[in-house]
Amino acid sequence: MTDPVSSIRNLGPASDASFARAGIHSADELRELGADEAYRRLLAAGSRPHFIGYYAMVMGLQGRPWNDCKGKEKSELRARFDALKAEASANTPSEDKMEAILDEIGIPRQSGV
Template sequence: MSDPISSIRNLGPAFEQACAKAGIMTAQELRNLGADEAYARLLQAGTRPHFIGYYVLVMGLQGRPWNDCKGEEKKALRARFDAIKASASIAPKHQMIADLDALGVRISAKDLAAD
């Protein structure tokens, strides 16, 4: 049996649950994917993007404390995070809402304000 995701430095049970929703079940799977691919999968599974969560993952996979990221390294990670966030597909739940809105099935707050 492989080690749980929570065996990686900085990553606890909540992160492990988010990974499970994204189909990432073990620490080794997470290491094999790497931080960028794993984070993209988390976003696709519905995890809200959060820069600190991303760099905590990066630091954890490097075996470093979560708050070890500073200066130019942090700026470079921010650029990677922004690129991952921009390219991530909409999670299925959010896609369904967008589809309903496009069909006019859901009434948005904007539509209510127009009345």
């Protein structure tokens, strides 16, 4: 039996479903992919970018508590996160970008359109 993604420190039960949508079904798969590739897959699968979620995963993969990330290390992780987010945005079709903008400003989608 394989350990679920949520067996990694800082990752809760909701992580299992998010990572499964990205094709990552076990803690071993996540460790093998590494933080950046796993996060790329999460974003490609539709997860919203969230810096704390990203660095909590990075810290968890190192066996550290999420709030252990500080100073220069946190700044460097922020730069990596921003690069991953920009890469994902560049790979998103323009229709999806428009939907994301409408969601962000609170305009509901019209059904059947």
